[in-house]
Amino acid sequence: MKIMLFISHPSHSKLLVLPTENGFVLPIVDAELLQAEMVGPLQSAVRTQLGYETSIGRQLFKRDNDYPQAIFEARLIDYDAGKGQWSDAKDIQRILLPSEASKHILESWIAEQKDIPRNRAKWFHPNFSTQSREWIFKEMNAANIRTCGKLDQVKASDFCLIERIPTTDGDLFFKAVSKASCHEAALTEYLHRRHPDLTADCVSVDNSSGWLLMRDIGGEPLRGNRNKKIWQRAIQEYSELQASEADTTDDLLAIGVPDRRIPKLKKEIEMYLRSMCDTGLDIKETEKIIELQPIILDMCDQLDFLPASIDHGDLHSGNIRTKNENFVFFDWGDASVTHPFFSTRVFWHALDELIDTEAEWLGIVDEFRPYYLEPWTRFAPMEELEKALRISDQLACVQRALSWYLYLTPSRENQQESYKRPSQWLRLFLEHRDLVGSDK
Known part of the structure; x- marks a missing residue:
């Protein structure tokens, strides 16, 4: 893939240009990126093909049939332009650009440097x-x-x-x-x-x-490992960590972990359930969600007999590694103090990696439930815990919708990329109720 770069000066409004026989051009490298955010290969390509040490920024453009196929911003780490020159960013007339589209992107990017959006990382x-x-x-x-x-x-x-x-x-x-x-x-x-x-x-x-x-955590990722017993040990050890933190919620809140315990969750549901529907549900889906609001609030009350604890918030197999017979749980950026069982919803989705057909999913989830619940038997009988976990399977979808609606999407610059996430989680809530029977 041909990628053009807007490489800016470390501290001034200047742009790196390269001299050619016909004039000045912007740097272009060959690099293959699986995802725009996984910028390591692009940084390496700039280092090896151009000889510059840079910090890669945002992807500004991507279209497979164009030239260049993508445009990224970057900043030079040191001040040495090497074989290039520094050009005033506003003086783009001296730069030879491959298309009107790339010229427009450059002009927009330059104008934006004077007034950087508030939510930019x-x-x-x-x-x-x-x-x-x-x-x-x-x-x-x-x-x-x-x-x-x-x-x-x-x-x-x-x-x-x-x-x-x-x-x-x-x-x-x-x-x-x-x-x-x-x-x-x-x-x-x-x-x-x-x-x-x-x-x-x-x-x-x-x-x-x-x-x-x-x-470096080291070890091996859980993702890609199809040994069911290892996965069962992983969810049980995570549950034991949660259970051991059930009496430390004041400490967790004191260090800034968000408070999303059941009373606050109920208030968020009452205030935002209707507006979350507007992120992508159709009329019938919206009517169904609003009709279920009293049941959703009752679910909250049914779960409130267990103590709050730490919830990882994104417990998929990519955030778990095996190392020296232990499991390492990392990437706690979505964590909160809330009902601990909410952690299992994302983990249950990850169990797709261990099955061959969708029809097997509920069966393997049921197979894993006892491993997660065993550490919680010090707080309540297994029968009550099993009922609570099945309620959590549904309510966690609503809680996750609120996470995107109130916390994650508002914190990012490109909010359109995750605008529909709340409706997707609410739709999953409806689908799960259909799957297991709405009386459960």
Whole structure:
């Protein structure tokens, strides 16, 4: 794929251009990206093909049949333009562009630099790389850790930035998160103190910035492993972690983990259930959801006999790794203090990886329920827990819809990308009720 880059100066409104016989052009590289946010291959291509050390930003354009096929913004890490030159960003007349479309994109991008949108992720702002790298190297020096290579970007999205730092003591990872996940650094550090074998090892955190510097987790991802017994152990160990945190909710709230316990959930349902329907449900679906509101609120009351605890919020198999016979649970940016059983809904979806047909899904979920519930038998009889978990299978869909509607989508710049997520979760709620029978 041919990718054009708007490479800007680290601190000034200047654009890197390359001289040719006919005039100045913008840099273009060959790179293959599976997802726009997984920018590592593009950063590597700029490094090897152009000789520049950059921080890759947002994808501004993509169309497979055009030339270039994509356009990304980037910032030079140092001040040396090398074989290129710095051009005033406003002086685009001297730049040879391949099409009117690319000219329009460049003009829009230049105009935007004067008034950056409020919700743009901080790592896409000028000077972020300079500030974050100063902090990274300062914290590494304090921990007596030395680099042995260049920093590599892994991911850059509306929600987070992840960079890999090779060191003489193994790889470190730097993570910066959006305001919706600003508690992740403090929570990861807290959980590592209490459960050092079950969560990422923090070198340092900056709670005010939401920055996290952690050691490479290592091990193997649960995703791709079709050994059912390993998955069963994983959900049971996660449940044991939750049960052990059931008496620490005040501590969790004190470090900034969002409070989404049942009383608040009920208020959110009463206030926003109708407006969430407008994100993509049709008239009949909307009528059905509104008709079910009293039942949804009653579900909340039926679950409130168990203590609140930590809910990971996105417990799919990509956020679980196996290491030395242990499981490591990471990426806590969607976490909250709420009903613990809500965690299972995303995990149940991940069980698709262990089955061959959709018809097997309910059966394998039922097979996994006892492994999750066993640690909670210290709080209630198994019969009551089983009933609560089946209620949670439904209510968690509504809770997840609210997560997107109130917290995740409002925190990002490109809100259209996830605008329909609430309606998708509400539709899943209706489908699940049809699947299991509406009386359950």
